[in-house]
Amino acid sequence: MRNLPSITFLLGQDAVRALLRSHPRPVVVNALRTLVEQHRAGGEPQVSREAWVSRILSRLPAEIAGREALPVRRVINAAGVVVHTNLGRAPLPEEALAAIADTARGYSNLEYDLGTGERSSRLVHVEGMLRALTGAECVHAVNNNAAAVLLCLAGLARGREVIVSRGELVEIGGSFRIPEIMVESGARLVEVGTTNRTRLADYERAITGQTALLLKVHRSNFALRGFTEEVPAGELARLGGRAGIPVMEDQGSGALFDFGAHGIRDALSLRRALAAGPGIVTASGDKLLGGPQAGIILGKEELVAPLKKHPLSRALRLDKLRLAALASVLRLYADERRAQARVPVLRMLLEPEERVRARALRLIRRVRREGRPGFALSLERGATSPGGGALPDVFVPTVCVAVSHPRIPEERLLERLRAGDPPVVARAGGGRVLLDLRTVRDDEVADLASALLAAAIGD
Numbered sequence: 400m401r402n403l404p405s406i407t408f409l410l411g412q413d414a415v416r417a418l419l420r421s422h423p424r425p426v427v428v429n430a431l432r433t434l435v436e437q438h439r440a441g442g443e444p445q446v447s448r449e450a451w452v453s454r455i456l457s458r459l460p461a462e463i464a465g466r467e468a469l470p471v472r473r474v475i476n477a478a479g480v481v482v483h484t485n486l487g488r489a490p491l492p493e494e495a496l497a498a499i500a501d502t503a504r505g506y507s508n509l510e511y512d513l514g515t516g517e518r519s520s521r522l523v524h525v526e527g528m529l530r531a532l533t534g535a536e537c538v539h540a541v542n543n544n545a546a547a548v549l550l551c552l553a554g555l556a557r558g559r560e561v562i563v564s565r566g567e568l569v570e571i572g573g574s575f576r577i578p579e580i581m582v583e584s585g586a587r588l589v590e591v592g593t594t595n596r597t598r599l600a601d602y603e604r605a606i607t608g609q610t611a612l613l614l615k616v617h618r619s620n621f622a623l624r625g626f627t628e629e630v631p632a633g634e635l636a637r638l639g640g641r642a643g644i645p646v647m648e649d650q651g652s653g654a655l656f657d658f659g660a661h662g663i664r665d666a667l668s669l670r671r672a673l674a675a676g677p678g679i680v681t682a683s684g685d686k687l688l689g690g691p692q693a694g695i696i697l698g699k700e701e702l703v704a705p706l707k708k709h710p711l712s713r714a715l716r717l718d719k720l721r722l723a724a725l726a727s728v729l730r731l732y733a734d735e736r737r738a739q740a741r742v743p744v745l746r747m748l749l750e751p752e753e754r755v756r757a758r759a760l761r762l763i764r765r766v767r768r769e770g771r772p773g774f775a776l777s778l779e780r781g782a783t784s785p786g787g788g789a790l791p792d793v794f795v796p797t798v799c800v801a802v803s804h805p806r807i808p809e810e811r812l813l814e815r816l817r818a819g820d821p822p823v824v825a826r827a828g829g830g831r832v833l834l835d836l837r838t839v840r841d842d843e844v845a846d847l848a849s850a851l852l853a854a855a856i857g858d
């Protein structure tokens with residue numbers, strides 16, 4: 400153990416000095432301490448100092464990397480989930496990226512009326528388009544849909560009761576649970592019906608002088624099948640109308656597009672959700688709408704306008720970069736065909752299967768041209784999920800490249816793909832790795848081919 404180098408000695412090594420230029424000193428020192436201690440605990444005698452130093456230095460970069468928070472990096476999504484919550488949901492159109500860069504680089508008319516030279520509201524940039532695209536009377540936008548729901552509950556029902564069906568007390572994405580949001584908003588939850596069946600009479604019976612709101616929540620990430628019954632938003636709205644109680648629907652997906660016309664069922668658009676009659680509807684900006692993270696609130700003037708002045712609105716507000724991005728995405732929707740071509744979420748969901756197949760073939764050809772990978776590649780039909788807790792029961796036909804290696808099990812191959820540069824996220828299926836080309840861009844095919852080759856090399 401006498402030959403184990405000191406931290407001071409190690410810090411003087413060229414390789415360590417090079418690392419100190421790009422990593423904070425305390426991180427490097429702590430990483431060295433850990434490695435020296437591990438070797439001391441290993442208790443291996445008769446090792447020369449040179450050997451110790453080279454062992455420690457060879458493990459140092461990984462030890463440092465493990466200590467630093469991993470930066471957010473680009474990932475190739477070959478997992479076949481379009482709005483993948485863990486992979487950042489909706490990729491943005493080029494127009495939105497340009498708007499973000501433009502707004503971020505300098506000053507903007509964020510809250511400034513260039514006509515009058517006076518202060519204005521940041522919402523003006525999205526209000527007109529959202530009203531036109533959804534038919535809403537009044538519009539508000541906040542940080543995300545969870546914030547939108549919280550604000551609506553706090554603003555419309557604090558200290559009073561909100562009636563919700565037991566079948567809609569959902570959890571979305573780990574920490575968004577309707578009962579918990581309700582507690583935070585200061586509203587009291589009144590559950591009606593059962594997990595599988597809720598009728599209009601259940602709501603009707605629960606109405607008291609304390610009722611502030613009837614709430615309907617879209618079951619985004621699961622489907623209820625079998626002996627079920629729920630009250631459509633339209634019927635609930637009529638009940639609310641008779642009782643003089645506002646009705647709210649958490650629509651979730653933010654679809655501005657009529658997916659039904661393209662064979663994707665169950666995707667209720669915001670326009671249709673509003674037309675059914677609820678006074679207030681909330682949705683995300685980065686699910687089927689295909690924009691940046693945002694929470695969109697649409698509805699009647701008398702319900703939505705007071706929310707804009709609520710103190711929580713300031714705490715939950717949308718920042719200028721996402722506002723600029725949202726405005727530019729909404730502008731693309733002015734022409735549906737343009738939106739289909741330019742908004743990545745729409746493009747991915749609506750792309751004809753033949754085009755996906757062509758991309759899959761290009762990937763296979765590219766891998767075969769670049770190397771002799773020693774693994775089998777084949778085309779396989781599959782199903783892409785819209786994801787994002789948007790349409791739990793809907794799948795879009797797709798074409799995958801199935802990869803199988805005689806010596807690398809699929810779990811190991813997936814792990815290596817995730818460790819690649821850029822990392823690739825795929826899925827396993829039937830003993831093979833499946834790469835879904837519907838969620839891969841044309842300009843990512845070359846990188847995907849290299850990543851696949853790199854993952855299979857060394858065996």
Ligand SMILES: *Cc1c(COP(=O)(O)O)cnc(C)c1O
Nearest residue numbers: 543544545617619649650651683
């Ligand atoms: C996704 C979703 C939410 C949460 O939205 P965020 O934008 O992630 O905050 C809330 N309600 C429904 C119905 C959803 O689908």
